[in-house]
Amino acid sequence: MRIDLRVAAGVVLLAAATHLTWATVQGLERRRNLRTELSEISHVKYGLLNANRWVEILLPALNKQVDALDLQPSKGATLRPMVQNALYRLLDDVKVKMSAKPAEGATPMLGQGNPLIVNMIIGALRPHVPEYTDMVLKELDRPEARTAVKDYLRGAVEDAAKSTFGPVDMTLYQSILKEHGCANGEACKREIAGDVQQEDERIGYHYLFALGFSALAMVLLLARRGPVGRWGFAVLLAFCLMLLGGGLMTPMLEVEAKISQLKMTLLGQPVVFTDQVLYYQSKSVFEVFRALIDTHRAEMLVVGVLVLMFSVVFPGLKLTASVASLFRPSLLSNPVVRFFALESSKWSMADVMALAIFMSFVAFNGLVGHTLESLKDTGADILIPTDSSKILPGYYIFIAFCLASLFVARRLGKELRQP
Secondary structure, three states, X not given: OOOOHHHHHHHHHHHHHHHHHHHHHHHHHHHHHHHHHHHHHOEHHHOOOOHHHHHHHHHHHHHHHHHHOOOOOOXXXXXXXXXXXXXXXXXXXXXXXXXXXOOOOOOOOOOOOOHHHHHHHHHHHHHHHHHHHHHHHHHHOOHHHHHHHHHHHHHHHHHHHHHHOOXXXXXXXXXXXXXXXXXXXXXXXXXXXXXXXXXXXXXXXXXXXXXXXXXXXXXXXXXXXOOOOHHHHHHHHHHHHHHHHHHHHOOOEEEEEEEEEEEEEEOOEEEEEEEEEEEEXXXXXXXXXXXXXXXXXXXXHHHHHHHHHHHHHHHHHHHHHHHHHHHOHHHHHOHHHHHHHHHHHHHOHHHHHHHHHHHHHHOOHHHHHHHHHHHHHHOOEEEOOOOOOEEOHHXXXXXXXXXXXXXXXXXXXXXXXXX
C-alpha cells in the first residue's frame, strides 16, 4: 500500500494545529477570566462612585485645613474677627430680647423690660468682647477641641457621601483580592495585568503557529498538480472543521469603556483616579447570539438569527455536504447536497458579513469615547481612550476558516465535476 507523503504530512500538521488551537481556546478562556477580574476591581463603582473612597480623600484634606487654622489669641488669628463679630452679634441679640417686655405669667429676668438697665449691662460687657474672644480661641486651640472638630467633619463627610452615592457591595472585590493574595486593589491590578500579559504572549505563539501549520498544509495539499484525492480532501476538511470550532469557541472581540485618568483639585489637594472601568465585555459568536436573543426585541432577534445562520449553520452544512459527497459522490444528485458541496462557495463571503454584523454590534468604543468627551466640560482633566476594543485571536481563526473553506470548496468542486 502506497502512502501519500503529502497526506501524511498534512495529518501531522493537523494534529499539531489542533493541539495549538485547543491551547489557544483554553488560553483565551483563562485570559477572559483574568480580564473580567481586572475590570471588576477597576470598576468605577469601587473608585469614582464609591462613598468610602471619597471619604478617604476628603478627610485628610479637611484635617489639614483644620490643622492649618490659626487659633492663637492674637490680632492676626484667622478666626479672631469671626469670633469677635459673633460675640458682638450675640450681645445685640441679648439686648433686643432683654429689652422686650416679659410674656404674661413668665418670670422676668434681671432688668428685663427696662431698657436703661439692659443698656447698662450690655454696655459693661461690650468692652470685654476682645478678652472673651481670646478665651474662646484659646479653648478652640486645645487638642481636644481640634479632635472634636475633626470627628464632627468625619461624620458630616460620611453622611454626605453616603447620601450622594449608593451602598457598594464589596464581596466580589474582596474575594478577588483574597484569591490572588493581594493586600490592596492597586497591587492586585498590577498582578492580574502581568498575568494577562503573560497569557497574551502564550496565546500569540499558539494561534500563530496553528494558523501557520494550517496554511502550510493547505499549500502542501492544494498546490499539487494532480488530484488532491479523497484522503487529502478529508485532511483539508478536518482543518476547516478545526478552524471553525476554534473560531466559534473563543471570544473574537473584547470591548472596554473606561476613564484612563481623572485629575482635579479639591480643597487645595490633587485628586487622581486612574483606570476607572465603565463597561467590559468579551463574547464569542454564540454568546453574542444569546445576548441578542435575550433582548426580546424583534430587530435584535433578526440580527441574532443572521449571525447564527451565516456563522454556524451555513458553514456547518457546507462542511457536512462536502464530506458526504466526497465519500459518496452519488449524493450529488440531490440538489441540496449539490448546492452546499459545489455551489455554496460563492456565498462564502456571507461568513465575513456575519462577522461584520458582529463587530458592528459590539465595537462601539469610538461612540463611547465621543459620548464621554462631554465630561471634560466639568473642568477636570480627563483622559478617555477611544481604542479600548481589541480583536482577539478567535476572530483571526474564524477568518482563516472562511478563507480555507473557500479554497477547499473550489478545488473540491472542480474535482467532483470531473468524471
